[in-house]
Amino acid sequence: MGNRQDGLVEALDVEQRTVSWLYGRLDVARGRAQAALRQVYARGGGTRQAMVEREALAGEQARRLAQLNAVERGLCFGRIDDGAGRSTYIGRIGLRDEGHESVLIDWRAPAARPFYVATATDPGGLVRRRHLHLKDRLVVGIDDEVFDLEGMSEGDRRTLVGEAALLAALRRGRTGRMGDVVATIQTEQDRVIRASLQGALVVQGGPGTGKTVAALHRAAYLLYTHRDTLERRGVLVVGPNPMFLRYISQVLPALGETQVVMTTVGEMFPGVRASAADTPAVAVVKGDVRMAEVVARALELRQRVPEGDLVVELDGLRLRVPHAVCERLRERARAVRLPHNMARKLYVTEMLKELAKAEARALEESLHLEELANGDPELAELAEPMNLEGDLDELDLELASSRLWGEPEVRRAVDDLWPELTPRRLVSELLASPETLWSVAPPGLDWRELVRPAEAEWTAGDVPLLDEAAELLGEDDSARRAAAREAESEQAGDVLYASEVLESTGVLEEGVFARADVLAGRHADDGAELTTADRAAADRTWAYGHVIVDEAQELSPMAWRMIMRRVPARSLTAVGDLAQTGSAAGARSWGEVLDPYLEGRWRVERLLVNYRTPVEIMRVAADVLRAFAPEQEPPESVRSGESEPRAVRVPVAGLPALVREELAEIGSEVGPEVGPEVGPEIGPEIGSEAGAGRVGVVTPDARHAEVARLFHPEGDLDAPVVVLTVGQVKGLEFDAVVVVDPAGILAQSPMGGQDLYVAVTRATRRLTVAYEGELPEVLSRLPQKSTM
Numbered sequence: 001m002g003n004r005q006d007g008l009v010e011a012l013d014v015e016q017r018t019v020s021w022l023y024g025r026l027d028v029a030r031g032r033a034q035a036a037l038r039q040v041y042a043r044g045g046g047t048r049q050a051m052v053e054r055e056a057l058a059g060e061q062a063r064r065l066a067q068l069n070a071v072e073r074g075l076c077f078g079r080i081d082d083g084a085g086r087s088t089y090i091g092r093i094g095l096r097d098e099g100h101e102s103v104l105i106d107w108r109a110p111a112a113r114p115f116y117v118a119t120a121t122d123p124g125g126l127v128r129r130r131h132l133h134l135k136d137r138l139v140v141g142i143d144d145e146v147f148d149l150e151g152m153s154e155g156d157r158r159t160l161v162g163e164a165a166l167l168a169a170l171r172r173g174r175t176g177r178m179g180d181v182v183a184t185i186q187t188e189q190d191r192v193i194r195a196s197l198q199g200a201l202v203v204q205g206g207p208g209t210g211k212t213v214a215a216l217h218r219a220a221y222l223l224y225t226h227r228d229t230l231e232r233r234g235v236l237v238v239g240p241n242p243m244f245l246r247y248i249s250q251v252l253p254a255l256g257e258t259q260v261v262m263t264t265v266g267e268m269f270p271g272v273r274a275s276a277a278d279t280p281a282v283a284v285v286k287g288d289v290r291m292a293e294v295v296a297r298a299l300e301l302r303q304r305v306p307e308g309d310l311v312v313e314l315d316g317l318r319l320r321v322p323h324a325v326c327e328r329l330r331e332r333a334r335a336v337r338l339p340h341n342m343a344r345k346l347y348v349t350e351m352l353k354e355l356a357k358a359e360a361r362a363l364e365e366s367l368h369l370e371e372l373a374n375g376d377p378e379l380a381e382l383a384e385p386m387n388l389e390g391d392l393d394e395l396d397l398e399l400a401s402s403r404l405w406g407e408p409e410v411r412r413a414v415d416d417l418w419p420e421l422t423p424r425r426l427v428s429e430l431l432a433s434p435e436t437l438w439s440v441a442p443p444g445l446d447w448r449e450l451v452r453p454a455e456a457e458w459t460a461g462d463v464p465l466l467d468e469a470a471e472l473l474g475e476d477d478s479a480r481r482a483a484a485r486e487a488e489s490e491q492a493g494d495v496l497y498a499s500e501v502l503e504s505t506g507v508l509e510e511g512v513f514a515r516a517d518v519l520a521g522r523h524a525d526d527g528a529e530l531t532t533a534d535r536a537a538a539d540r541t542w543a544y545g546h547v548i549v550d551e552a553q554e555l556s557p558m559a560w561r562m563i564m565r566r567v568p569a570r571s572l573t574a575v576g577d578l579a580q581t582g583s584a585a586g587a588r589s590w591g592e593v594l595d596p597y598l599e600g601r602w603r604v605e606r607l608l609v610n611y612r613t614p615v616e617i618m619r620v621a622a623d624v625l626r627a628f629a630p631e632q633e634p635p636e637s638v639r640s641g642e643s644e645p646r647a648v649r650v651p652v653a654g655l656p657a658l659v660r661e662e663l664a665e666i667g668s669e670v671g672p673e674v675g676p677e678v679g680p681e682i683g684p685e686i687g688s689e690a691g692a693g694r695v696g697v698v699t700p701d702a703r704h705a706e707v708a709r710l711f712h713p714e715g716d717l718d719a720p721v722v723v724l725t726v727g728q729v730k731g732l733e734f735d736a737v738v739v740v741d742p743a744g745i746l747a748q749s750p751m752g753g754q755d756l757y758v759a760v761t762r763a764t765r766r767l768t769v770a771y772e773g774e775l776p777e778v779l780s781r782l783p784q785k786s787t788m
């Protein structure tokens with residue numbers, strides 16, 4: 001015992017010396033980046049070109065500084081020893097000593113790989129893997145895994161220390177935000193993270209298998225390994241909802257990567273925020289890939305030919321363009337195969353010329369008639385017939401065209417035949433018109449589901465339709481302008497961030513440099529200094545270098561069409577679980593959604609170990625899965641829990657008391673003054689003082705408001721109690737979960753079984769199912785208790 005204790009003290013001492021020295025190197029690197037930043041700004045003045053270059057350089061240095069700051073926590077977390085007595089330290093970033101020797105290896109570098117892939121059966125030349133646990137800059141714990149005891153020196157054997165680092169990490173209380181797992185990435189996850197940039201990778205895995213966390217580490221890995229390509233083209237991460245994006249928002253910054261665009265399908269059309277939800281039946285129709293045809297045909301209907309001739313009354317003249325000419329002009333404008341708004345330019349030019357000719361003809365006719373009426377009929381008959389139309393040369397036509405374009409009557413007539421359209425207008429007018437839908441929908445597509453008022457709010461299902469429309473219409477200025485305005489307003493946030501960077505790094509010194517706005521790289525008059533991520537996020541037509549889609553099973557075929565447009569090189573990672581598909585328009589198989597674009601050129605990696613949900617809870621989840629998706633396999637839990645899951649018969653009013661019990665069980669601190677009877681105050685009372693540990697209350701959609709009223713603050717992920725629908729809770733996790741009204745969840749959509757599976761797999765420690773009437777048969781394994 002005494003020996004082990006001595007060994008630990010000795011090992012901690014050795015590692016502390018190394019770690020302190022590494023932090024010293026980090027401080028040196030920071031000092032250098034600060035000095036470089038100051039130097040850039042000390043130059044001052046110069047031409048506009050010089051200024052632009054200077055700001056680009058400053059932006060780069062500032063990002064480097066931000067990255068060096070981001071790795072402060074847990075700078076070094078691992079060490080590997082090989083049989084030749086060499087030790088390598090692994091950390092969040094790579095560092096070198098004065099002699100340029102590598103002293104800390106970036107976790108993404110090839111040299112760090114053995115740390116993640118060595119196993120007892122295949123140690124890859126390692127004799128030991130050591131995990132270091134730091135608190136601030138202090139080494140507070142060590143875990144060893146020994147692969148070859150014989151290969152270790154006597155001294156090293158004496159200082160062996162062990163408790164599985166992974167299990168320690170998994171036992172930690174949840175904070176409401178996902179953290180990085182660089183120190184404990186598992187071999188199967190490592191394969192996903194380091195897969196090649198080229199091609200499409202599907203990561204299929206059950207709940208809690210680390211799909212999200214692996215996908216985010218993959219983003220960081222790809223940016224590190226292919227920085228040149230990806231810094232120029234950017235990486236896009238698509239998540240299921242804004243709450244989820246908030247949940248994962250800290251993982252990449254903690255890994256030193258801030259240049260990734262994160263969005264949801266509902267936010268992918270610049271200037272539109274999808275705030276409403278479609279019913280499952282509507283989602284299915286809207287998500288059907290045949291909707292692309294519906295939008296295209298609706299647009300064709302907007303390129304009209306008048307019933308008879310086109311007649312425009314102008315200053316007493318009747319300008320007449322024959323029907324056949326109108327038809328010809330439309331065909332010519334279509335034949336150029338440009339998007340509608342661009343082809344319109346051609347159409348308008350040609351139509352105005354026709355109208356100019358028609359005007360000359362009408363004028364001629366009216367003058368002729370005048371002569372006939374006023375003069376000697378004999379003379380009039382002898383007079384040379386005028387040929388005003390024939391006398392028009394190109395210049396005359398152009399002048400007449402531009403004069404005519406200024407006439408509201410002309411403009412109205414042309415707009416009616418080939419209007420300038422925005423995607424919003426095309427889609428909202430289409431969905432508001434049963435006649436149009438009826439005439440453009442292909443047989444078998446239930447277009448009646450789509451009909452809604454023109455002023456209806458946008459839904460996430462509308463966004464791919466808007467994107468489709470934008471493709472067909474061509475550049476839509478209004479959306480771009482809206483996005484530019486948004487980007488401008490975000491500038492304020494960036495300036496604030498930049499000034500924080502400057503302040504925290506001590507660079508913001510009076511006189512030298514007080515220009516956080518410059519560092520933020522945003523000038524109203526020039527977008528050249530925007531980062532790739534900023535530019536990409538504001539540009540609907542941006543082609544990303546790599547796209548990661550999380551909860552990819554939820555995307556409809558129309559959403560995939562939109563995503564594929566963003567990644568023409570088809571370098572993408574789709575992570576998801578077909579057993580958790582909640583959207584009626586979502587995927588039933590990966591081939592079904594990917595083959596239309598990749599024709600089998602995609603591969604699957606499977607993650608099989610559940611790091612979140614303990615065995616006891618997973619048994620309940622497996623019953624649900626077996627009942628609703630028997631072809632899917634539940635993952636295997638890596639650990640067993642501290643408590644058996646339970647079912648409690650309780651009215652909604654009793655939920656605050658139940659949640660209080662759960663908070664107490666997971667060790668979250670609740671003020672003693674909060675009694676079960678004061679449910680509504682439970683949130684604020686336990687707000688900021690709460691210890692680690694969160695309770696998630698999951699409800700059917702229809703009961704969310706009723707239950708959320710009992711707890712505050714609503715929807716705040718950092719609060720100790722969060723009330724969410726199944727759609728919102730997807731991808732999240734909590735120490736304890738209370739699933740309310742399981743029968744309601746099962747009944748709420750055709751995918752109710754999958755929804756219940758999602759709900760019961762969110763807990764890391766405790767699961768309670770709260771019900772009022774009968775407990776669904778599928779949960780009969782749960783021991784039942786009544787508080788009614």
Ligand SMILES: Nc1ncnc2c1ncn2[C@@H]1O[C@H](COP(=O)(O)OP(=O)(O)OP(=O)(O)O)[C@@H](O)[C@H]1O
Pocket residue numbers: 166169170178179181184185186189205206207208209210211212213214577580611612730731732733761
């Ligand atoms: N290698 C690891 N080391 C430590 N923790 C891990 C590891 N892998 C996964 N975890 C943890 O397991 C939990 C589940 O991970 P994650 O949310 O990525 O799973 P998922 O497969 O996306 O789940 P779901 O399908 O339910 O959304 C997280 O808390 C994550 O941090």
